[in-house]
Amino acid sequence: MKFHAEELSIQFIETLVPLMPKIKQRDKSLEDQLRRAACSIGLNCAEAAGSDPGNRRARLFTAAGSARESQHALRQAIAWRHISAGEAEAALRLVGRIVAILWRMTR
Secondary structure (H helix, E strand, O other): OOOHHHHHHHHHHHOOOOHHHHHHHOOHHHHHHHHHHHHHHHHHHHHHOOHHHHHHHHHHHHHHHHHHHHHHHHHHHHHOOOOOOOHHHHHHHHHHHHHHHHHOOOO
């Protein structure tokens, strides 16, 4: 499941590619925060795969936090009308799956 979350994080980034310039044009700070949070998901999942059990759990919690942060950043971008809900639909669906997977892995 961890590797599934890691792979989904790459797909999530791919869905963000067309959205990021639109967000950056209107809110550079939000775009930067979303970029860093989205990158953190997969990086922490990958780090968890090579960690001892205690650190593995901590990295998964960090990945889950970054997924929730990414999800909320997208919702803010929609609320601020930087992007439409339709444009963000695929990204929100993917990050929702990641959040659910990581929630199960940390419980």
